[in-house]
Amino acid sequence: MYRTSRLALAASRGAVRVVRRRLTTEPPSAAPLPPKKKRHVVRNILLSTTVLVGTFYVGSTFFAFKNEAYYQFFSERVPLGYSMLEYAEDNQWETMTLESAINSATQRFTSAQRYVTDKISGATPTVQDAKQAVKNTRDSTVKAIQDSKDRATSAAARIRTEIKKDASGANAILRDQSEQFSRGVDDLIREAQAALAKGVDVAKLPISPEVAAAPSPTDDTTVYNAPLPVGFELPPGYSRPKPAKKPQAAPTEETTARLLRLSPALSSITSSEPIIAHLAGTIDELTAYVEANPAATAKAASVLETAKSDLTALATRIDKVREDERAELEAKLDDQTREYTVKLMELEMEAQDRLDGQEQEFRRFFDEERGKLTQAYREKLENELQTQTELINERLKEEVIAQGIELQRRWIREIKVRVEEERGGRLAKIDELSANLKRLERVALDNSTYLDENIRIHALWSALRALSTSALASPVRKSFREELRVLRHVAAAREDPVAAAALESLEGSDVPDVGVEPFADLATWFAREVAPKVSHVALVPDQNAGLLSHLASRAFAGLRFKRHGLVSGDDVLSVLARAEYYLNEKDLDSAARELNQLGGTAKLLLHDWLEAARRRLEVQQALEVVQAQATLASLLVV
Amino acid sequence: MSTTPKPPSSEDILGQKYDRCLADFLVKAGVGFSAGVVLSVVLFKRRTWPIALSTGFGAGIAYADCDRSFNPARIPGTRIVSQLSNAEGK
Numbered sequence: 001m002y003r004t005s006r007l008a009l010a011a012s013r014g015a016v017r018v019v020r021r022r023l024t025t026e027p028p029s030a031a032p033l034p035p036k037k038k039r040h041v042v043r044n045i046l047l048s049t050t051v052l053v054g055t056f057y058v059g060s061t062f063f064a065f066k067n068e069a070y071y072q073f074f075s076e077r078v079p080l081g082y083s084m085l086e087y088a089e090d091n092q093w094e095t096m097t098l099e100s101a102i103n104s105a106t107q108r109f110t111s112a113q114r115y116v117t118d119k120i121s122g123a124t125p126t127v128q129d130a131k132q133a134v135k136n137t138r139d140s141t142v143k144a145i146q147d148s149k150d151r152a153t154s155a156a157a158r159i160r161t162e163i164k165k166d167a168s169g170a171n172a173i174l175r176d177q178s179e180q181f182s183r184g185v186d187d188l189i190r191e192a193q194a195a196l197a198k199g200v201d202v203a204k205l206p207i208s209p210e211v212a213a214a215p216s217p218t219d220d221t222t223v224y225n226a227p228l229p230v231g232f233e234l235p236p237g238y239s240r241p242k243p244a245k246k247p248q249a250a251p252t253e254e255t256t257a258r259l260l261r262l263s264p265a266l267s268s269i270t271s272s273e274p275i276i277a278h279l280a281g282t283i284d285e286l287t288a289y290v291e292a293n294p295a296a297t298a299k300a301a302s303v304l305e306t307a308k309s310d311l312t313a314l315a316t317r318i319d320k321v322r323e324d325e326r327a328e329l330e331a332k333l334d335d336q337t338r339e340y341t342v343k344l345m346e347l348e349m350e351a352q353d354r355l356d357g358q359e360q361e362f363r364r365f366f367d368e369e370r371g372k373l374t375q376a377y378r379e380k381l382e383n384e385l386q387t388q389t390e391l392i393n394e395r396l397k398e399e400v401i402a403q404g405i406e407l408q409r410r411w412i413r414e415i416k417v418r419v420e421e422e423r424g425g426r427l428a429k430i431d432e433l434s435a436n437l438k439r440l441e442r443v444a445l446d447n448s449t450y451l452d453e454n455i456r457i458h459a460l461w462s463a464l465r466a467l468s469t470s471a472l473a474s475p476v477r478k479s480f481r482e483e484l485r486v487l488r489h490v491a492a493a494r495e496d497p498v499a500a501a502a503l504e505s506l507e508g509s510d511v512p513d514v515g516v517e518p519f520a521d522l523a524t525w526f527a528r529e530v531a532p533k534v535s536h537v538a539l540v541p542d543q544n545a546g547l548l549s550h551l552a553s554r555a556f557a558g559l560r561f562k563r564h565g566l567v568s569g570d571d572v573l574s575v576l577a578r579a580e581y582y583l584n585e586k587d588l589d590s591a592a593r594e595l596n597q598l599g600g601t602a603k604l605l606l607h608d609w610l611e612a613a614r615r616r617l618e619v620q621q622a623l624e625v626v627q628a629q630a631t632l633a634s635l636l637v638v
Numbered sequence: 639m640s641t642t643p644k645p646p647s648s649e650d651i652l653g654q655k656y657d658r659c660l661a662d663f664l665v666k667a668g669v670g671f672s673a674g675v676v677l678s679v680v681l682f683k684r685r686t687w688p689i690a691l692s693t694g695f696g697a698g699i700a701y702a703d704c705d706r707s708f709n710p711a712r713i714p715g716t717r718i719v720s721q722l723s724n725a726e727g728k
Contacts, residue, residue, distance in 0.1 A: 533650075533653070547708045548705075601652070605648055605652065606649070609649070
């Protein structure tokens with residue numbers, strides 16, 4: 001926007017320059033009105049198209065940043081659109097806000113204002129410039145006020161947003177406060193606007209005299225607007241309209257060469273006052289004319305002199321008046337600018353104070369609210385923390401208990417394991433010791449068993465000898481129960497199953513009570529009693545042997561020859577002879593075996609003897625077994 | 639009779655039997671003779687044959703008894719089977 005205005009300004013400036021050049025190049029007599037109209041049309045068209053195009057491009061650029069679809073369209077369809085957008089992106093237009101634009105505009109404007117004030121102080125102010133300057137100052141004041149207003153509103157909005165942000169969800173008091181504040185800001189704005197209106201009014205007031213003063217120099221000389229005929233000049237006191245002012249400067253330059261010219265002397269004024277220049281020109285022309293007509297020189301010289309002095313006086317007077325005016329105007333302007341700046345400052349200060357006050361109030365209130373909220377939240381937090389801590393403590397307690405139990409269990413297990421290990425170690429030592437002890441024990445036991453065994457064998461032998469002495473070798477038949485008991489106990493102590501069995505079978509019978517016949521007795525018994533009586537029944541048949549057969553056997557047995565020695569034959573006499581032989585050989589066993597073969601009546605007769613012999617043989621056999629065992633044991637021991 | 643203290647020794651069984659048979663014979667023969675004498679005197683007018691007969695009866699009875707004592711298996715009207723006797727003999 002600013003650019004467009006500047007462009008327009010530049011364009012207008014250029015146009016003015018062009019017009020000026022044309023005015024200078026063309027002769028003053030040429031009719032200026034028709035081309036002026038034409039030029040205006042072209043200028044207007046150019047201006048308007050330029051403005052429109054500029055507005056379109058700049059607006060399109062800004063709109064393109066807001067609208068994506070339009071951005072596409074603008075960059076693709078519109079010629080130079082893409083480069084425009086690139087330029088805008090390079091200058092970061094998309095981030096440009098109204099405020100920044102205004103800021104930059106104000107900056108530019110303040111620079112422009114400085115330029116204008118420089119111009120004013122530079123002693124070349126025209127009424128137009130003054131007007132322009134006044135307008136500019138007014139604009140600047142307006143803009144400044146507007147800016148301050150904008151700033152105030154933006155500050156208010158910012159504060160409002162800040163408040164909203166900080167205490168969003170705050171109570172109604174805060175909202176009321178903010179509303180109050182916004183109302184205050186609104187009041188401020190309204191005040192500022194009123195002040196602005198006043199300022200504008202005040203600004204207008206001094207402008208009007210200036211505007212009235214501006215045409216005053218032109219009003220002094222009557223303006224001749226009608227077209228002049230060719231070769232005719234305006235009468236003195238009349239002047240052409242304003243645009244035709246400048247061209248008169250050129251002809252004056254030409255006339256200054258010949259006589260004492262007025263233009264160079266008044267050149268300082270003529271440059272600013274074309275009318276004076278024009279007058280000086282006419283006077284110079286007159287002088288030229290007088291010079292051309294020497295006759296009239298004398299007459300005209302005095303008139304010319306007076307005219308010249310009058311003109312210079314007028315010029316000086318005008319200068320002075322202008323100076324005064326300018327001084328006055330400058331003073332007024334200065335006053336006004338000071339006044340407005342003071343007012344502006346006051347307003348700004350006031351607004352700032354108010355804002356500060358309200359901000360402080362709000363801050364205080366915000367602090368209070370924050371304190372309250374923090375208090376409430378802290379209380380809540382403390383409650384929460386307390387409950388949480390309670391819960392956590394409870395849980396922790398439970399966990400601690402559980403862990404304690406677990407640890408206890410683990411400790412117990414560990415202790416058990418360690419105790420087991422230690423016990424294992426000690427047990428291993430104890431085992432070793434016990435093994436040693438056992439070895440010792442075994443050695444001792446072996447020794448003791450050895451000794452015991454020896455003693456036992458010795459006892460066994462003693463008992464055995466005693467038994468054999470009492471049972472077999474005794475000359476008379478007698479009971480040997482006591483000896484057998486001793487022997488049996490000794491044998492039972494040795495846990496000899498064979499001997500024990502033999503002795504038990506022996507003890508079970510009544511043999512030990514009655515004793516056994518000595519071998520001598522048995523032999524005698526056989527030889528004296530049994531053998532003759534058996535030989536008497538030697539011929540008795542085994543079956544159905546009656547009295548007669550017995551008697552016959554008895555009768556014929558005496559007739560037979562007695563046999564002796566180891567004779568063969570199954571008859572009773574042979575058997576008897578063999579038995580006798582064996583008995584003579586002290587072989588009771590064989591004798592008993594031989595006799596046991598007999599049957600019939602002979603067996604009946606032999607029964608008692610055989611019984612006795614068998615008993616003796618049983619005892620003998622048992623004793624032999626025991627003796628063999630004892631021998632074996634003694635052999636094993638040794 | 640011998641050194642053995644027990645009275646009935648096995649080798650003396652036969653002698654005892656003989657002794658008893660003799661005693662029995664004497665008694666029975668004497669009883670028969672006596673009865674024959676009485677009978678001959680009382681009934682048969684001092685004839686001799688009743689005396690011999692009764693003595694014979696007595697002697698016969700004695701013999702039968704003696705024989706039975708030697709061979710108890712010999713019972714009149716019965717006969718011992720040889721198999722059994724063989725088994726016993728064995």
